[in-house]
Amino acid sequence: MNSMFRHLALAAALFASAGAFAQTAPQRTADDSLYQALGGKGGLTTLMDRFMERLLADARMRPFFKDSDQQHVKEQLVLQICEVSGGPCRRDGPDMKKAHDGMDVTRGDFNALVEVLQDTMDAQGIPFVAQNRLLAKLAPMHRQIINTP
Template sequence: MKIALIALALAAVSAPALAADPAKDSAAIAPVIAADDSLYQAFGGHDGLVRLVDDFMVILLDDPRTHDFFVAAKQDHIKLMLVEQFCVVLNGGCTYTGKGMKESHAQLGIDRAAFNALVEDLQKAMDKNDVPFHAQNKLLAALAPQHRDIVTN
């Protein structure tokens, strides 16, 4: 079951990977999944998301399955876009300023295996940051449909 959830998470994580163009509709990055900010708080609010994404990037760079996608990328920008994306989805009151998922991933040649590896790495980062399992599942489920725009090979 964790593996299935990981596949969902990958969509979330890699979504803003190389985003840079401002002002995309929030619905284009994933739906807001909470009526209030309780899920956002379960992730530790803004500071928690920053810690999560920092750890996530370290894990992605250490993973030979994802390393090549991130080593030469603008890592600080990717982390900022991920924090924004997760914050929007978790109803944290943020605005996503990056490109859409399809546009930002079109030229990366991401296949299903790399996507699944990214999801696994996101779950490792969430576990490391003590994000409750139910909160992880909700985020991963919201992000999962993005695989259609991210996986191109």
């Protein structure tokens, strides 16, 4: 039941952000309340450490991350989530389309990654409302990341 509720909430968050799907980059905001709810830079660093561990343990996600520079990926994710959540960070890496080019990411892969992220946020005790706010900000990136039907 909890899983079904989480998926419904995710769907609601994605539909709520539907107007943003045409954007190519996450919106920056002066409001840092989401950044604070995620635990600031320290909380994000811990979250991404745990997220990477879970990605590598997940048979669906492992192929995408096992041969990557995992430390670099974690650092980029911290910067990206810090930025989109209203924190002081700015990520200077390639856009999401270029970063995922040639990785053959499907919608199922994208959804699996979101599932792992949700589980990681749950395990870290991030409030459900903050989780949905973050997912709504990240959702517009799906058009740049999914590159295989």
